[in-house]
Amino acid sequence: MSRTLDRNTIIAVALCATFFTGCATQQGNDQLKGAGAGLLGGAALGCLTGFIASGHASGCATGAAIGAATGAVVGWGAVRLSQYQAEQVRSAQDDQRLYGLSKPVDSTQVKIRKGTATPNTVRPGETVRVATDYSVILPQNMQSAPVSEGWTLKKDGKVLADLPQQNNQRTSGGWSADASIPIPTNAQPGTYVIEHKVQAGTSYDTDDSFFIVSR
Amino acid sequence: MRFIHASSLGLGSLAGLLIAGLLYSVTGLAALDHGFCAGEQPRARAALQRIEREWPLRGSGDRVTRFVQSLGDRIAQRYEGGQSGGTIPWRFALVRNLAPNAFSVGAGHVFVTDGAVSFARTESELAAILAHEMGHQLAGHFCGSRYYDESRSWFDIFSSPKVERDEVGVGSLNQVIDPVKEQQADQYAVSILRAAGYDPRAMLDVARRLPAGEATHLVDPRRIQALQRLVGDLPPAGHRDSPDFQAIKSILDREGALR
Numbered sequence: 310m311s312r313t314l315d316r317n318t319i320i321a322v323a324l325c326a327t328f329f330t331g332c333a334t335q336q337g338n339d340q341l342k343g344a345g346a347g348l349l350g351g352a353a354l355g356c357l358t359g360f361i362a363s364g365h366a367s368g369c370a371t372g373a374a375i376g377a378a379t380g381a382v383v384g385w386g387a388v389r390l391s392q393y394q395a396e397q398v399r400s401a402q403d404d405q406r407l408y409g410l411s412k413p414v415d416s417t418q419v420k421i422r423k424g425t426a427t428p429n430t431v432r433p434g435e436t437v438r439v440a441t442d443y444s445v446i447l448p449q450n451m452q453s454a455p456v457s458e459g460w461t462l463k464k465d466g467k468v469l470a471d472l473p474q475q476n477n478q479r480t481s482g483g484w485s486a487d488a489s490i491p492i493p494t495n496a497q498p499g500t501y502v503i504e505h506k507v508q509a510g511t512s513y514d515t516d517d518s519f520f521i522v523s524r
Numbered sequence: 525m526r527f528i529h530a531s532s533l534g535l536g537s538l539a540g541l542l543i544a545g546l547l548y549s550v551t552g553l554a555a556l557d558h559g560f561c562a563g564e565q566p567r568a569r570a571a572l573q574r575i576e577r578e579w580p581l582r583g584s585g586d587r588v589t590r591f592v593q594s595l596g597d598r599i600a601q602r603y604e605g606g607q608s609g610g611t612i613p614w615r616f617a618l619v620r621n622l623a624p625n626a627f628s629v630g631a632g633h634v635f636v637t638d639g640a641v642s643f644a645r646t647e648s649e650l651a652a653i654l655a656h657e658m659g660h661q662l663a664g665h666f667c668g669s670r671y672y673d674e675s676r677s678w679f680d681i682f683s684s685p686k687v688e689r690d691e692v693g694v695g696s697l698n699q700v701i702d703p704v705k706e707q708q709a710d711q712y713a714v715s716i717l718r719a720a721g722y723d724p725r726a727m728l729d730v731a732r733r734l735p736a737g738e739a740t741h742l743v744d745p746r747r748i749q750a751l752q753r754l755v756g757d758l759p760p761a762g763h764r765d766s767p768d769f770q771a772i773k774s775i776l777d778r779e780g781a782l783r
Contacts, residue, residue, distance in 0.1 A: 408577045416623075420580045446578060511622040511639065514580030515779075 384493055385462065385469040392489045393475060395458070399483030404444050407483075417454040417509040418446040422483070424505030424516035430523055433496045437520050440487035441505040445479045453478040454509050458486045461504040464497070479509070496522045560631055561667035568631035568666070575635070582618035582638075588772045592616045592636055595647070595769075596654045599720035603658075612661060616654065628657045630666030642776050643733075647769040648726035648761070652713055655720075656727065659712030665705050707750050714754050723761040727751055 399407065408422075421443045431437055439460055447454055456479040460472040475486065486507075498521075505516045575581070582589045596616040604612075612632040619625075619635055624643040626636045634657040644650035660666070710727060717724040728751040731744075 409574070418578060418580070420578065512580065513620050513622065515620070 384495065388462065388470045388472070388490060388493065390460070390472045390488045390490060393473075393486070394488070395475070395477065395484060395486040397480065397482050398442065398485045399444075401447075401481035404446075404481070404483050408444065415448060416512065417448065417451065418512045419456060419507045419509045419514055420444045420446070421505060421507055421514040421516040424503065424518045426503045426518040426520040428520070430521045431492050432524065433492050433522060434494045436489045436491050437503075438487060438489050439503050439505070439518065440485060441507060441516070442483065442485045443507045443514065444483050445481055445509065447481045453480045455479075456484075456507060456509045459506040459508075460488070460490075461506070462490070463502040463504060464499060469501075492522060498522050498524050561664065564666050565631045568629050568633055571629040572633060575629070580620040582620060584617075586618065588638070588641065588775060589616070589618045591768050591772045592618060592641065592650070592654070595651060596634065596658070599651055599655060599716055599722070600658065602720040603716040605719075614658065626653050626657050628660045628666070630661070632661060634658065634661075638776055638779075641772065644730070646726065646763075647765045648717070648722040648763050649730050650769070651720065651722045652717060652726040652730050655713035655716035655722075656709050656730075658716060659709030660705065662712050663705065663708045665709070703744065703747070706744075707747060710747065710751055711754065714751075714758075718758070718761070721761055722763045724755045724758050725760055728755050 421441060423442045425440045425442075427438050427440075441458060441460075445454065445456060455476060457474055457476050459474040461468055462470045462472065472488070472490065500519055500521050503518045503520070505518065507514055584590075584593075593616045596614050600612070600614050614632045614634065616634050616636060618641070619637045621637040622639045622642075623637060624639040626634070626640045628634050634654065636653065636657075640653055641650060644653060710731070713727050714724045717727060728748065731748050731751055
């Protein structure tokens with residue numbers, strides 16, 4: 310009897326964890342949720358595997374512990390963006406000199422100058438640094454405008470993760486936004502694409518950068 | 525000494541010269557240079573350089589750009605095939621902006637925003653937007669330096685046609701809006717759409733659906749009346765959207781803005 314109850318509880322935990330993992334994968338922009346989902350998903354799967362393999366509840370506990378540890382770092386659904394930072398790298402005058410910009414007369418414009426991912430080649434478990442260098446061009450009467458920065462990770466044309474979008478006020482000039490992405494330990498070897506996006510009002514720009522995961 | 529006989533010029537060149545002469549007599553403009561008005565190409569080049577520096581543009585290899593370029597080429601060929609011209613090197617570029625807008629800068633360069641492509645419900649409507657911009661070029665609206673004050677020349681299908689000529693800011697450039705010229709461009713657009721097998725009523729549909737409530741996006745009743753007179757008796761062409769058009773609409777829906 311107790312064994313039947315245990316099995317029901319375990320299935321409920323597994324379903325709940327699957328639900329959370331699904332949510333996090335779909336939304337993909339909440340690092341805590343992503344990490345939690347990885348941990349929960351790993352624990353539930355480990356518990357289920359342990360229970361089936363050993364036939365008793367202690368197997369579940371052992372499996373859950375192993376699964377939780379693995380789930381926190383495995384899978385793009387749980388990918389996190391860390392060490393985000395942004396700074397103004399050029400004044401409006403610098404941008405004007407460099408790019409010959411003039412003041413827009415109506416609405417804010419953004420233009421990505423360069424999106425990068427470094428290093429070029431990484432191993433699973435290592436970290437990639439993504440950076441977006443962009444210009445913000447504000448109308449005469451505006452001091453600053455809300456700007457959104459975002460990164461999308463793709464492989465073979467499929468979206469693996471939408472990394473947390475950053476929304477901040479920006480003044481005119483050149484800005485650099487960068488962050489680190491830890492590469493999951495089970496990441497498949499191959500070429501990955503980072504789509505850099507910046508948006509202010511209706512004006513937006515994108516740029517692609519690449520990195521290779523090799524074992 | 526060599527003499528060039530009229531017969532060696534060909535009909536196209538003769539027609540070009542006649543049009544140039546007509547333009548000169550009507551507008552007092554200098555003679556055409558490679559199919560463009562004198563000074564049009566350097567002025568357009570200056571505007572292009574400024575746009576490329578300041579505006580986020582889709583690359584020429586981008587799928588949406590390729591579709592819009594091929595649509596523009598197709599309607600130009602079908603229209604110009606029945607005309608004496610066909611010498612304008614049309615270049616269509618996509619601006620990454622979600623607000624609907626389209627404009628020409630002369631020398632065959634037309635800009636369309638992502639928002640304008642999204643705004644077009646059918647391929648015929650997108651063809652109408654391009655045809656209108658081509659109409660400004662074909663009507664010789666880029667002749668005369670008064671439209672090029674500091675490379676500030678724009679013609680915009682979505683802009684408010686007021687009674688008087690007006691200027692509206694687009695980026696750091698000003699857009700010239702002249703209701704008379706807008707109606708002239710509409711006339712060309714209807715002819716282009718008919719020649720290309722697209723429904724000419726799409727031009728009217730676009731004009732009726734222009735976003736209301738913004739200073740630069742007002743619906744002009746006179747423009748609509750003029751279009752109604754132009755297309756009222758024409759049979760609908762019944763053009764169906766191509767799979768490529770549907771594909772680029774999906775791409776824009778998917779890409780869109782940051783969520």
